[in-house]
Amino acid sequence: MAVKIAVTRETHPGETRVAATPESVKKLIALGADVSVETGAGSGASVNDADYVAAGATIAPNAAAAVASAQIVFKVREPGEAEIAAMAPGTLFAGLINPYQSKPLLDALAARGVTTVAMELIPRITRAQSMDALSSQANLAGYRAVIEGAEAYGRALPMMMTAAGTVAAAKIFIMGVGVAGLQAIATARRLGAVVTATDVRPATKEQVESLGAKFLAVEDEEFRNAQTAGGYAKEMSAEYQAKQAALTAEHIKKQDIVITTALIPGRAAPRLVTAEHVASMRAGSVLVDLAVEQGGNVAGSKSGEVVEIGGVKIVGYPNLAGRIAADASALYARNLVNFTALLIDKDKALAPDFEDEILKAAVVTRDGTIVHPALKG
Numbered sequence: 486m487a488v489k490i491a492v493t494r495e496t497h498p499g500e501t502r503v504a505a506t507p508e509s510v511k512k513l514i515a516l517g518a519d520v521s522v523e524t525g526a527g528s529g530a531s532v533n534d535a536d537y538v539a540a541g542a543t544i545a546p547n548a549a550a551a552v553a554s555a556q557i558v559f560k561v562r563e564p565g566e567a568e569i570a571a572m573a574p575g576t577l578f579a580g581l582i583n584p585y586q587s588k589p590l591l592d593a594l595a596a597r598g599v600t601t602v603a604m605e606l607i608p609r610i611t612r613a614q615s616m617d618a619l620s621s622q623a624n625l626a627g628y629r630a631v632i633e634g635a636e637a638y639g640r641a642l643p644m645m646m647t648a649a650g651t652v653a654a655a656k657i658f659i660m661g662v663g664v665a666g667l668q669a670i671a672t673a674r675r676l677g678a679v680v681t682a683t684d685v686r687p688a689t690k691e692q693v694e695s696l697g698a699k700f701l702a703v704e705d706e707e708f709r710n711a712q713t714a715g716g717y718a719k720e721m722s723a724e725y726q727a728k729q730a731a732l733t734a735e736h737i738k739k740q741d742i743v744i745t746t747a748l749i750p751g752r753a754a755p756r757l758v759t760a761e762h763v764a765s766m767r768a769g770s771v772l773v774d775l776a777v778e779q780g781g782n783v784a785g786s787k788s789g790e791v792v793e794i795g796g797v798k799i800v801g802y803p804n805l806a807g808r809i810a811a812d813a814s815a816l817y818a819r820n821l822v823n824f825t826a827l828l829i830d831k832d833k834a835l836a837p838d839f840e841d842e843i844l845k846a847a848v849v850t851r852d853g854t855i856v857h858p859a860l861k862g
Contacts, residue, residue: 488516488835490825491555493523493548497562499789499803501529501810502817504559504580507540509818514541516825517833523551529807530814552576556835557828559821561814563590574598577828577837579821581605581618584849584860585751591860594850600837601850604820605750606857608846615823616843620664621816626775626805627668627746631657633805634742634773635676637791637798643677654679656739659698660757660782661746662689665775669744670696678742683733685711685721701736703728720749730759738765744773745782751859754779768796777801 545551662684680698754776
């Protein structure tokens with residue numbers, strides 16, 4: 486008997502992505518699943534119901550109908566109360582649920598007996614790379630950040646030599662060189678800007694320079710040890726932050742566009758750009774804050790708004806990946822297909838191995854309780 490997978494419409498405000506595409510539906514069916522998609526689920530990503538039907542899915546009239554008999558439920562974001570109530574105990578749910586800031590949601594899922602997978606917690610190990618939703622979405626967010634910055638800047642990015650004179654290349658500074666930052670560097674370079682970048686992790690220097698950008702950092706002993714085993718940035722000491730701020734303060738003054746991408750899992754976003762930094766920038770300059778949903782890297786940024794302070798624009802659009810919904814959905818859906826391969830055995834039955842290192846890292850509720858060590862209590 487085929488495993489039943491449901492994909493429902495997103496209810497998170499402003500979410501345009503969807504957890505399945507016609508391509509991923511075909512692959513899920515090949516793994517041994519029957520797929521039910523709530524009507525209209527793909528509309529924000531330019532996928533209509535007929536596309537899903539052509540791929541082999543059935544269309545459910547609402548979320549409750551989609552999940553009622555499902556063994557697995559996939560979403561981009563968190564499920565709504567009605568969806569949780571409609572899930573049978575033992576259902577496996579997977580999505581980007583912001584687990585560190587979602588205790589009531591985890592309590593509700595646990596109380597319902599749902600096995601919950603936080604896709605943010607997929608470990609950054611070699612065999613899980615194809616399931617790494619944070620990276621797939623951050624990649625597109627980094628690209629989109631440059632596009633949004635260029636639009637707000639209102640001037641050309643590359644140097645242009647014309648009969649009427651020369652247009653100077655824009656100067657773009659990337660703060661935080663994770664997946665999003667690296668893609669922002671690559672995109673800004675492709676568009677012809679002069680790019681510099683900074684990060685507290687020493688390993689990123691070579692990556693930045695390999696993309697043709699210049700690296701900027703206080704390279705002391707703390708900097709050389711500022712990376713966790715999982716590849717994330719450690720939170721730096723107040724002393725280091727002060728030294729780094731002093732170094733970047735003069736640099737920021739000269740920049741046309743600054744893009745900040747720094748996030749630490751489970752914590753508020755570190756403040757990288759102060760009000761004083763903003764005030765030092767030239768009128769017409771732009772800041773793009775990718776961390777605005779976690780409190781923001783930039784003083785004065787507001788989620789969902791473009792704030793102008795002293796002629797400097799601060800772009801605070803949340804969910805930049807969702808502003809390229811079709812591509813973001815396609816990548817996320819492939820992450821879920823690869824993850825599903827862990828859940829279905831060779832007999833095409835649902836048989837997750839909860840001792841597998843990937844599942845152990847990402848499962849947050851199971852058997853009626855919160856099981857992830859970092860989220861208990």
